[in-house]
Amino acid sequence: MELLVSPFLDNAFMLRALAAGILVAVACGVVGTFVVLRGLAFIGDALAHGVLPGIAAALLLGLPGIVGAAAGALAMIGGVTLVTRRSRLSTDTAIGLLFVGMLALGVVIVSRSGSFAGDLVAILFGQVLGVSEGSLLLQAGATLLVIVVAVVCARPFLLLAFDPDLADVAGFPARRYHTLMLLLVALTVVVSFQTVGTLLVFGMLLAPAGTGALLARRVGSMMAIAALVGALSTWAGLLLSWWLDLAAGASVVLVAVAIFFLVLAATSLGAARHPVGDRAR
Amino acid sequence: MTHAARAGEPPLVRFAAVSCSYGRATVLDSVDLEIPRGALVGVVGPSGAGKTTLLRAIVGGVPRMRGVVTVDGRPVTGPRSARVGWVPQLETVDWDFPATVREVVCMGRWGRAPWRAWMTREDRAAADAVLDRLGVGGLGDRQIRQLSGGQQQRVFLARALISDPVLLLLDEPTSGVDIRTRDEVLHLLADLNRTGMTIVMTTHELNSVAAHLPWVVCVNRRIVAEGDPERIFTAEILNATYEADLRIVRQDGAILVADAAPHRLRSALRHSHDGYEHAHHEHEGDPHIHDHDHAHRHEPVPHAHADGSVHVHEEPRS
Numbered sequence: 001m002e003l004l005v006s007p008f009l010d011n012a013f014m015l016r017a018l019a020a021g022i023l024v025a026v027a028c029g030v031v032g033t034f035v036v037l038r039g040l041a042f043i044g045d046a047l048a049h050g051v052l053p054g055i056a057a058a059l060l061l062g063l064p065g066i067v068g069a070a071a072g073a074l075a076m077i078g079g080v081t082l083v084t085r086r087s088r089l090s091t092d093t094a095i096g097l098l099f100v101g102m103l104a105l106g107v108v109i110v111s112r113s114g115s116f117a118g119d120l121v122a123i124l125f126g127q128v129l130g131v132s133e134g135s136l137l138l139q140a141g142a143t144l145l146v147i148v149v150a151v152v153c154a155r156p157f158l159l160l161a162f163d164p165d166l167a168d169v170a171g172f173p174a175r176r177y178h179t180l181m182l183l184l185v186a187l188t189v190v191v192s193f194q195t196v197g198t199l200l201v202f203g204m205l206l207a208p209a210g211t212g213a214l215l216a217r218r219v220g221s222m223m224a225i226a227a228l229v230g231a232l233s234t235w236a237g238l239l240l241s242w243w244l245d246l247a248a249g250a251s252v253v254l255v256a257v258a259i260f261f262l263v264l265a266a267t268s269l270g271a272a273r274h275p276v277g278d279r280a281r
Numbered sequence: 282m283t284h285a286a287r288a289g290e291p292p293l294v295r296f297a298a299v300s301c302s303y304g305r306a307t308v309l310d311s312v313d314l315e316i317p318r319g320a321l322v323g324v325v326g327p328s329g330a331g332k333t334t335l336l337r338a339i340v341g342g343v344p345r346m347r348g349v350v351t352v353d354g355r356p357v358t359g360p361r362s363a364r365v366g367w368v369p370q371l372e373t374v375d376w377d378f379p380a381t382v383r384e385v386v387c388m389g390r391w392g393r394a395p396w397r398a399w400m401t402r403e404d405r406a407a408a409d410a411v412l413d414r415l416g417v418g419g420l421g422d423r424q425i426r427q428l429s430g431g432q433q434q435r436v437f438l439a440r441a442l443i444s445d446p447v448l449l450l451l452d453e454p455t456s457g458v459d460i461r462t463r464d465e466v467l468h469l470l471a472d473l474n475r476t477g478m479t480i481v482m483t484t485h486e487l488n489s490v491a492a493h494l495p496w497v498v499c500v501n502r503r504i505v506a507e508g509d510p511e512r513i514f515t516a517e518i519l520n521a522t523y524e525a526d527l528r529i530v531r532q533d534g535a536i537l538v539a540d541a542a543p544h545r546l547r548s549a550l551r552h553s554h555d556g557y558e559h560a561h562h563e564h565e566g567d568p569h570i571h572d573h574d575h576a577h578r579h580e581p582v583p584h585a586h587a588d589g590s591v592h593v594h595e596e597p598r599s
Contacts, residue, residue, distance in 0.1 A: 037378065088304045154398035155391045162378050163369055163388070165452075166440075168342030170392030171361040175344070216379045217424055 007242040013129055017195075017238055020131040020139050021252060024192045024204060025230025027143040030150045031188045032209030033223045034181055038161040041206055042092055043080065043182065046099040047189050048202040050076030052106030055123050055193070060113055065123075066138075069193055073186035076102060077179070126197030126249040128238070135194050142191035149184055150223075157181060158219060196249045203253035204230055207260045214263050229259055291354065293318045293363070293448060293479050294339055299348035301334050308334045310502045311348070316481060318447075321474040323491045324483045326500035327523050332483035333370075335500060336450050339481070340365060352448065361392060366441030368451040371433055371458070376426045382436050383408045383421035389443040411439045415469075431462040438469070449473065451482040455490050463489065487514070487538040510536060 008014045035044045054072025055065045076098055083094035110120050131139075150157070156177045159167035167174050185205070192201040208229040209222070216222035237252030292315035301309040308331040316322055324332045337343050338350050341357035349356055353363040366389065386408040387400055405421075412418050415435045420428070428436060434454065441449055454470075455463040467490065474480050484490040491497050492510050499505040499513065499522040506518045514536050519527045530537040 151398045152396050155395055159388065159391065162375065162380070163367075165337060165340065165342055165369055166367050166388060166391075168337065168340045169365050169367045169450075170395065172392075172395065174342070213379065218379050218381065218384070222379050 003243070004239060007239065013131075014238065014242065016131045016133070016136055017128045017248065018235060020136050020195045021128060021234030021238065022231045023136075023139045023143045024195050024201070025208065025234055026227045027139075027146045027188045027192065028201070028204040029208050029212070029225075029227030029230050030146055030223050031184055032205040032226055033212060033219065034150070034157055034161065035185060035205055036209040036213055037158075037219070037222075038181065040181070040185065043095050044185050044189075044205050045202050046080070046095045046102075047073055047076055047182075047186055048193075048198045048205075049099055049106075050102040051189060051193060051198055052123060053102050053109055054106075055198075056106050056109035056113075056119070059119065060109060065194065066190060069190040069198075070186075072102065072106075073190050077182050077186060081179070122197075123193070124197050124199040125247060126193060126195050126200060128195050128248045128252070131195060139191055139195065142187060146184060146188060149180070153177065153180065154219075196252060200249050200253040203256060204233075207253070207256035208233065211256075211260045211263050214260075214267050230256060233259060290318050292316055293320075293353060294481070295349075295351045296338070297349045297351075299338060299346060299350055301331070301338060301343045301346050303345070307502065309338070309500075312504055314498065314504055314507070316479065318479055319474070319477055321470065321480045321495055322482070323494040323497045324481065324500055325485070325487060325491045325497055325522065326505075327525075328485075330501040330522075332500055333452050335498075336452055336481065336483060339448075339450060340367065363448055364444050364446045366444055366446035366449040368434075368437050368441045368449070368454055370452040370456060371430070371437070372456065373452075374425075374433070374437070376428075376433075378425065380425055381421065382412070382417075382423050382425060382428070385425055385436060386412060386421075386439045386443055389440040392444070407443055408439070411443045412436070415439050415442070430458050431465070434458050434462055434466055438466070442473075447479060449478055449480045451480070453483055453485065455484060455486055460489075467493070487519075488536070492536045492538070514538060 008018050035041060051069040051072035054068035054070070054075070056068070058065050058068025058071075079098045080091065080094050083089060083097065084091050087094075106123075107120070110123075113119055155170075156167060156172040159170060159172060160174060160177050160181065164174055167177070188205065189198065189201050192204070195201075196204055208226040211229045212222035212225035216225055233256035234252050237255040238248060240246055240255070241248040241251040294314075294316040296312045296314040299309060299312045299314075300307060308329075312335070314335075324335055326332050334343060338346060339352060339357060341350070351357065352365070355363075383405060384400070387404045390404060390407065409418065409421055412421060412435075415438060417432055417435045417439070420432060420436070425433075425436070438454075441451075449470075451470075454466050458466065470480055470482070492514060495509065496507065497510045497513065498507040499518060501522050501524070505522045506513045514529055516527060516529050519529065519538060525540060528539045530539060
């Protein structure tokens, strides 16, 4: 028991890391549920990487990284919308193009700075162990905002994911809510990158929500399971990192992905044991 | 004629020079169409002819649209006025979506309380009542993936009916369901229509569905023809609609539309599959499942629909 809690009680930076990680987990659980249900994984990935040149440019100019990240995310959303509306290309082609373009641009900008490798690793994998109280507050605000928007827009978001035609029937402007959903993903990515990094925020967006999809019978419980799995992964990942001296952010996401596959194995085993299944047709 | 029954009133739905496109492909091209109140209309046409787009245009769901669609006199691009029920094609539904039957049925009321995230007691009662009415009461707590084909269709009908719609739109309501469910759905629609509900449905089934409806619209990017199928199911009109070679057989007051047997296909297949034919001959006298299949596919009048659905033919007209 001592092994499981003492690192957090004895070290303020570990406690801040845990708090920040749990806030990220809750935001990612809520937003990740929409991402999984609406099939936005690829654009989530693109957003997570599309912010890189923004962050790099901001650091080069001496601005806060989060400002650059926000600019990068907006550029990404605008670019994807523009390319899909102006050309006959499918959305995934547009996303893929912007994704590699922005990633390359980010690396080029980072390579101009002196400490190339160090900056890049910090951006990609975050500095969960170096979270300040200020960014903890920011993270808390963002998580609260995500929850409020998700509750208020739950119905249009769910219709968009389940039956876009009914969204039209109900009078929800589909494009507007699609953009709003992307902005919510962007907000989560932009705020969370300082904690788990741009690469790993994507893992936190998908793995816990994916686990929720395997287990949940309702959207609400899917979000709750996702948030819980994310929080659990943060705690376990930080402990692993503490005792085994591993990279913290990567350990957190690794635990989250491992939980997904364990649950997948368990549910497939359960399904195999009851071959008739519960599908009536 | 049913369609002219309320000729004095303005139409419920009106298309005025409506064109719709996805990318560069024009799906509907300057369509003018009026759907009177109380009508029961089938929309037929080949795949990709714009049947579903026509339905979507009625709910303002086509992003690139020129012209004006009005429901109850108001453009569909503005705020909603008339209550509309929507039944999607079952094949397009994500059955693994984490939702129970009751939650799905309640979606039909979401337009009334768009910002509420939870179900009220009133919502639950309304959902259970409409499920009861459709003979699937007691399924409310079930996960949607645990439904049979007939139950799936009823649940989505319940979702459309919970808002007490004046206009019911259905996309291929008889596709993907068995014959019994198909007949039950058609009878239910006839009953709803008798209560005054205006119904528009797309269908690809000419004989078993469209031929029994009081009014049919033939679509192929444009409105090719509309009217009572007795009148408009002619070789000329249907061939123009489907760009194919169809034969129309009229017998005992029933209409049968047969696609001309693909006779050249048979010889083409025999030439290219000599070995296959040979193998078949070895099994002669031994009724083989392939033989059965084979004979069936080359019936001169495929799916002649002597399926006893003639009663459906009469009822919606009364």
